Amino acid sequence: MAKIARRDQDYSQWYVDIVTRAEMADYAPVKGCMVIRPWGYAIWERMQRALDDMFKATGHQNAYFPLLIPQSFLQKEAEHVEGFAPECAVVTRGGGKELEEPLVIRPTSETIIWAMYKKWIQSWRDLPLLYNQWANVVRWEMRTRLFLRTTEFLWQEGHTAHATAGEAVEEAERMLGVYKRFVEDWMAMPVLTGKKTDAEKFAGAVTTYSVEALMQDNRALQAGTSHYLGQNFARAFDVQFQNRAGELEYVYATSWGVSSRLVGALVMSHSDDAGLVLPPKLAPLEVVIVPILKADADNSAILTAAARLAEPLQDHVRVKVDDRDNVSPGWKFNEWELKGVPIRIEIGPKDLEKGQVVVVRRDTREKTPVPQGEVPVHVADLLPEMQQALYDRAKERLEAGCRPADTYDDFKKILEEQGGFVYAPWCGNAECEARVQEETKATIRCIPDEVEAAGACMICGNGPAQRVPFAKAY
Amino acid sequence: MAKIARRDQDYSQWYVDIVTRAEMADYAPVKGCMVIRPWGYAIWERMQRALDDMFKATGHQNAYFPLLIPQSFLQKEAEHVEGFAPECAVVTRGGGKELEEPLVIRPTSETIIWAMYKKWIQSWRDLPLLYNQWANVVRWEMRTRLFLRTTEFLWQEGHTAHATAGEAVEEAERMLGVYKRFVEDWMAMPVLTGKKTDAEKFAGAVTTYSVEALMQDNRALQAGTSHYLGQNFARAFDVQFQNRAGELEYVYATSWGVSSRLVGALVMSHSDDAGLVLPPKLAPLEVVIVPILKADADNSAILTAAARLAEPLQDHVRVKVDDRDNVSPGWKFNEWELKGVPIRIEIGPKDLEKGQVVVVRRDTREKTPVPQGEVPVHVADLLPEMQQALYDRAKERLEAGCRPADTYDDFKKILEEQGGFVYAPWCGNAECEARVQEETKATIRCIPDEVEAAGACMICGNGPAQRVPFAKAY
Numbered sequence: 029m030a031k032i033a034r035r036d037q038d039y040s041q042w043y044v045d046i047v048t049r050a051e052m053a054d055y056a057p058v059k060g061c062m063v064i065r066p067w068g069y070a071i072w073e074r075m076q077r078a079l080d081d082m083f084k085a086t087g088h089q090n091a092y093f094p095l096l097i098p099q100s101f102l103q104k105e106a107e108h109v110e111g112f113a114p115e116c117a118v119v120t121r122g123g124g125k126e127l128e129e130p131l132v133i134r135p136t137s138e139t140i141i142w143a144m145y146k147k148w149i150q151s152w153r154d155l156p157l158l159y160n161q162w163a164n165v166v167r168w169e170m171r172t173r174l175f176l177r178t179t180e181f182l183w184q185e186g187h188t189a190h191a192t193a194g195e196a197v198e199e200a201e202r203m204l205g206v207y208k209r210f211v212e213d214w215m216a217m218p219v220l221t222g223k224k225t226d227a228e229k230f231a232g233a234v235t236t237y238s239v240e241a242l243m244q245d246n247r248a249l250q251a252g253t254s255h256y257l258g259q260n261f262a263r264a265f266d267v268q269f270q271n272r273a274g275e276l277e278y279v280y281a282t283s284w285g286v287s288s289r290l291v292g293a294l295v296m297s298h299s300d301d302a303g304l305v306l307p308p309k310l311a312p313l314e315v316v317i318v319p320i321l322k323a324d325a326d327n328s329a330i331l332t333a334a335a336r337l338a339e340p341l342q343d344h345v346r347v348k349v350d351d352r353d354n355v356s357p358g359w360k361f362n363e364w365e366l367k368g369v370p371i372r373i374e375i376g377p378k379d380l381e382k383g384q385v386v387v388v389r390r391d392t393r394e395k396t397p398v399p400q401g402e403v404p405v406h407v408a409d410l411l412p413e414m415q416q417a418l419y420d421r422a423k424e425r426l427e428a429g430c431r432p433a434d435t436y437d438d439f440k441k442i443l444e445e446q447g448g449f450v451y452a453p454w455c456g457n458a459e460c461e462a463r464v465q466e467e468t469k470a471t472i473r474c475i476p477d478e479v480e481a482a483g484a485c486m487i488c489g490n491g492p493a494q495r496v497p498f499a500k501a502y
Numbered sequence: 503m504a505k506i507a508r509r510d511q512d513y514s515q516w517y518v519d520i521v522t523r524a525e526m527a528d529y530a531p532v533k534g535c536m537v538i539r540p541w542g543y544a545i546w547e548r549m550q551r552a553l554d555d556m557f558k559a560t561g562h563q564n565a566y567f568p569l570l571i572p573q574s575f576l577q578k579e580a581e582h583v584e585g586f587a588p589e590c591a592v593v594t595r596g597g598g599k600e601l602e603e604p605l606v607i608r609p610t611s612e613t614i615i616w617a618m619y620k621k622w623i624q625s626w627r628d629l630p631l632l633y634n635q636w637a638n639v640v641r642w643e644m645r646t647r648l649f650l651r652t653t654e655f656l657w658q659e660g661h662t663a664h665a666t667a668g669e670a671v672e673e674a675e676r677m678l679g680v681y682k683r684f685v686e687d688w689m690a691m692p693v694l695t696g697k698k699t700d701a702e703k704f705a706g707a708v709t710t711y712s713v714e715a716l717m718q719d720n721r722a723l724q725a726g727t728s729h730y731l732g733q734n735f736a737r738a739f740d741v742q743f744q745n746r747a748g749e750l751e752y753v754y755a756t757s758w759g760v761s762s763r764l765v766g767a768l769v770m771s772h773s774d775d776a777g778l779v780l781p782p783k784l785a786p787l788e789v790v791i792v793p794i795l796k797a798d799a800d801n802s803a804i805l806t807a808a809a810r811l812a813e814p815l816q817d818h819v820r821v822k823v824d825d826r827d828n829v830s831p832g833w834k835f836n837e838w839e840l841k842g843v844p845i846r847i848e849i850g851p852k853d854l855e856k857g858q859v860v861v862v863r864r865d866t867r868e869k870t871p872v873p874q875g876e877v878p879v880h881v882a883d884l885l886p887e888m889q890q891a892l893y894d895r896a897k898e899r900l901e902a903g904c905r906p907a908d909t910y911d912d913f914k915k916i917l918e919e920q921g922g923f924v925y926a927p928w929c930g931n932a933e934c935e936a937r938v939q940e941e942t943k944a945t946i947r948c949i950p951d952e953v954e955a956a957g958a959c960m961i962c963g964n965g966p967a968q969r970v971p972f973a974k975a976y
Contacts, residue, residue: 056568057575057617058605066563066633073564089540090547094530095569095607095638095654096591101531114598117570119607121592122653123642131532133569133593133607143531153828159540164569164638168597179596180569354627 032366034301039245044174046295050304050367053174060172060179064288067367068175070312071291072182076162078214078309079184079286082206088158088186093140095164096131101139104264108138111231115167117179133166138232138257138283141187142265149189149279151270156199157189175292176249176502183287189279191271193258196280197235200256203284204237207252215290216307216418217241217297218426219251220449220497222474227458230283234258240473240497242429243296246447248473248499251293254284292502298391298418304368305391307418308411315347315407316369320357320376327353333400334375337385340404345411365390370414371407389414391421432495436486439498443470447500453493455485463487470498506840508775513719518648520769524778524841527648534646534653538762541841542649544786545765546656550636552688552783553658553760556680562632562660567614569638570605575613578738582612585705589641591653607640612706612731612757615661616739623663623753625744630673631663649766650723650976657761663753665745667732670754671709674730677758678711681726689764690781690892691715691771692900693725694923694971696948701932704757708732714947714971716903717770720921722947722973725767728758766976772865772892778842779865781892782885789821789881790843794831794850801827807874808849811859814878819885839864844888845881863888865895906969910960913972917944921974927967929959937961944972 032045047053052068055061064072080090096119103109116132134140141159148154166180186203190196204221211217219239229236233255241251259278262268268276298305308314319334321327334349341347350360357374364372374386385403387396391414398406429448433439439452454460454472464487465471479494486493506519521527526542529535538546554564570593577583590606608614615633622628640654660677664670678695685691693713703710707729715725733752736742742750772779782788793808795801808823815821824834831848838846848860859877861870865888872880903922907913913926928934928946938961939945953968960967 054618054621057572057614058568058570061568061570063568063618064566066565069565070563072566089544091540091543092538092546092656094532094535094537095640096532096535098531116596117593117605118595119591120594121604122590123644124588130595131591140531144528144537147528166569170597182566 032301032303035244042301043292043296046299046304046366047174047292052291052295052304055174058179060169062174062178062180064182067312068291071294071306071310072288074310074312075214075290076184079206079210080162082210083160083184083186086202086206088160088188090161091159092161092163093134093137093144095134097134097137097140099130099132101143102132104139105232105260107260108232108264112136112167115169117166117168134163135165135167136283136285137161137163137165137185138187138261138281139265142261142267142281145189145279146265146267149267149269152191152272155189155191155269155279156195158186158199159188160184160186173292173502175295176289181287181289183285185283185285188282189262189267190282191269191277191280193280196258196282197256200235200237200254200282200284203282204239204252204254207239207254207284207286210286211239211241211251211290212419214307214309215294215297216415216422217251217293218419218423220474220476222476224253224474225458225461225472227461228471230255232257232260234260238474240449240499240501241293241297242426242448242499243293243502244425245296246429248449248501249289249293249296250473250501251290252284252286255282257281257283297422299368302362302393303366305418306368306370308370308415311368311370312346313348313369314345314411315341315371315373316364317347317349317373317375318357318360318364319349319351320374320379321351321353322377329380330375330377333380337373337375337400337403341407344404345407365393371410373403391418430497434482434486439486440468443468443498443500449473449497449499451480451495451497452486453482453484454496455488455490455493457485457488457490460485460487464498468498468500470500472496473499473501506775506777509718516775517766517770520773520778520840521648521766526765526769526778529648532653534643536648536652536654538656541786542765545768545780545784546762548784548786549688549764550658553680553684554636556684557634557658557660560676560680562634562662564635565633566635566637567608567611567618569608571608571611571614573604573606575617576606578613579706579734581734582706582738586610586641589643591640591642608637609639609641610757610759611635611637611639611659611661612735613739616735616741616755619663619753620739620741623741623743626665626746629663629665629743629753630669632660632673633662634658634660647766647976649769650763655761655763657759659757659759662756663736663741664756665743665751665754667754670732670756671730674709674711674728674756674758677756678713678726678728681713681728681758681760684760685713685715685725685764686893688781688783689768689771690889690896691725691767692893692897694948694950696950698727698948699932699935699946701935702945704729706731706734708734712948714923714973714975715767715771716900716922716973717767717976718899719770720903722923722975723763723767723770724947724975725764726758726760729756731755731757771896773842776836776867777840779892780842780844782844782889785842785844786820787822787843788819788885789815789845789847790838791821791823791847791849792831792834792838793823793825794848795825795827796851803854804849804851807854811847811849811874811877815881818878819881839867845884847877865892904971908956908960913938913960914942917942917972917974923947923971923973925954925969925971926960927956927958928970929962929964929967931959931962931964934959934961938972942974944974947971947973947975
């Protein structure tokens with residue numbers, strides 16, 4: 029196998045090499061679209077299952093709304109159409125005829141969902157509606173990158189309807205918390221959380237909250253967003269309800285989503301020059317057992333030992349014995365490292381004699397001889413240890429990647445030389461924010477709940493200013 | 503609540519009433535599209551989980567291929583384009599510009615998948631590929647019906663690639679078996695299985711196999727299909743592999759799918775004039791406990807008893823206590839009957855005195871007093887008993903619905919008066935088949951593995967003929 033690019037030489041190529049060579053995804057014939065191959069899809073499935081359980085545990089139900097939305101629906105919310113119309117794929121023919129009204133493929137489903145909520149909501153008794161859907165969406169993208177930015181992507185979108193603003197804000201914040209918990213506990217990716225600035229928020233939202241992670245090249249990645257939509261969509265689709273006082277009132281809304289880009293974020297967070305590194309909780313396989321077979325020899329004792337080793341693991345762990353006889357053990361080691369399987373267990377004739385195996389952990393590539401009988405306990409201990417170790421390393425990296433800057437010159441220097449989140453003083457003015465973006469490509473990633481007061485804005489010099497994290501982002 | 507239509511008076515309205523009033527689905531603003539509401543989606547989710555487990559147990563992996571397919575791809579397989587092009591939704595604009603080549607929204611994914619298989623298959627070592635995807639597809643439909651026939655629907659589509667024809671045929675037959683097992687064991691819907699005639703097979707297939715069920719109005723419903731595609735798509739997309747003998751050969755293919763129409767089939771199989779009847783295995787809730795609360799009274803003892811009753815069930819059974827205080831017990835009974843929850847447990851003050859509850863099974867609506875302590879055992883026994891009873895009743899109905907006819911006059915009489923599967927002699931000629939369809943709307947549903955020889959074709963009088971099941975179908 030040809031080597032993959034090195035992280036420190038060509039980060040971007042390194043990422044693409046891992047995604048394609050680990051057979052996670054491939055380019056589709058339609059520009060900007062991707063094919064998610066079984067290894068990548070299995071990771072996404074594990075993410076889906078974990079998130080879905082968390083959504084259901086917080087009282088949400090799944091539903092499914094149509095792919096096709098009348099173009100006029102998008103135009104009902106002024107900011108929304110401005111944000112999404114330029115990115116839409118438009119169906120103009122169906123069943124061999126020109127359509128009277130073109131249909132857009134959903135770029136997000138607020139409009140079609142609120143058109144339906146109008147039918148279903150009359151009274152406060154009908155509220156809240158706590159719905160989620162797993163779906164594909166299409167946003168026409170010019171510059172695409174496997175998983176991170178593609179014309180079609182997979183996601184979930186929660187859409188909730190509430191009787192009060194307070195309850196809706198609480199919901200938006202609750203789901204931000206769910207995302208933070210998922211990303212940290214399952215993906216081992218520590219994040220910053222906070223509110224987006226007006227310039228960065230979702231088209232149609234009152235408030236957008238986000239979770240922001242830091243990749244190994246010190247660029248930020250928005251891993252999920254949760255929006256308090258106020259009454260914007262209820263007004264656009266005339267969804268009123270009778271409140272407890274008997275008065276008609278517009279319904280309060282939230283929406284929130286994460287997408288298959290999380291798979292890309294996972295790759296960029298933990299992987300190394302040998303390939304993918306996966307946190308055990310999301311690995312399609314946690315353990316691969318590789319019997320060291322010899323060509324033209326009787327390998328039956330080794331194969332039996334490998335199968336016996338797998339047996340007690342099978343109930344608790346996703347395990348596979350790689351007993352292929354058409355590739356060498358070394359080839360298998362490389363392949364499973366490339367694919368990021370957390371634990372490899374090697375068992376050869378010498379190990380058999382000694383009644384041991386060699387356990388190799390993917391993250392540190394450390395090798396440990398372990399007596400055969402202790403393998404189940406060793407594996408049971410090692411998997412959560414690795415999950416934690418990946419988180420700890422990422423946390424250290426995130427903390428090291430957060431740096432203060434007081435002046436714009438300092439800011440640009442740090443951004444250029446080190447990247448990461450640069451905490452710099454900002455007055456709150458959209459013009460200062462825009463200037464920074466224009467000149468440095470860095471954006472304010474979020475305004476954390478607790479911000480440090482800082483004398484004067486690094487751009488306009490006016491105060492009072494707050495210290496907020498800027499970064500270049502994916 | 504207004505009553506739903508009666509089955510024997512207006513079957514079609516009865517069906518729509520159940521689907522909409524049980525809040526399984528609703529009409530979307532785009533003609534022919536539907537919204538799957540949480541109760542309907544939860545049933546689909548249970549189907550998905552069961553099928554997905556069966557696919558994985560037979561060695562399949564999930565992947566995801568793009569929604570959008572270049573129009574030219576469809577044209578590469580002559581029969582395929584003829585079958586699907588008239589039904590396509592076509593994207594002609596994207597990102598604000600006219601597209602150079604229009605894209606169709608997948609009506610099925612053979613073409614895009616075989617375009618990718620060309621990249622991934624070189625040698626017999628790369629085979630078989632056993633992939634499945636869960637996806638939405640769009641086929642422009644004129645006459646639609648919730649779940650049964652909609653412009654957009656949800657489905658799974660398996661697409662496999664093999665080195666030999668024999669292996670591919672075996673795969674197509676294996677998946678037919680999986681479908682039969684799923685439909686019978688989970689949906690409690692007995693089926694006929696067999697091959698489609700040339701006129702009825704999938705556009706691009708060599709052989710189409712199907713599972714065929716019988717609804718309560720004695721119309722047939724195709725519940726799933728599995729296709730042996732031969733080398734048709736490999737030729738169309740030039741997918742050759744080096745076989746073990748070192749020669750280049752086109753790859754052999756299958757595809758197979760079931761869709762969200764199964765939810766409609768489920769409704770029509772078991773339900774009654776009180777609403778939905780669900781087999782326990784697919785019910786989102788298996789047991790609902792309804793405490794009989796009194797207005798303006800202290801209901802705490804009853805509520806406590808209801809909660810205590812639920813506790814030991816929770817680990818094994820999907821159970822809910824309906825403790826709403828703004829609707830009457832009678833209203834709740836109706837609602838849960840309408841929604842098809844298999845077991846209702848009522849507990850009121852008198853039951854409390856006697857240390858008992860009343861268990862009501864949804865299918866027979868039979869009421870049984872059960873001592874409180876015996877509820878877990880009673881429920882654990884009753885659920886599989888009900889699953890079996892639903893199957894047995896449907897099986898009896900299917901058997902009664904299979905009738906022989908020897909002459910075309912007999913055939914038409916039975917079809918008109920009784921419906922069901924009419925087993926009539928057919929010579930194998932497509933013209934005779936077409937004439938029957940034209941004159942009676944009945945089609946040959948499948949050619950079973952074992953067919954009875956029958957002297958002469960009921961249409962042309964030529965022999966030898968075989969007795970095959972005709973029916974009017976959804």
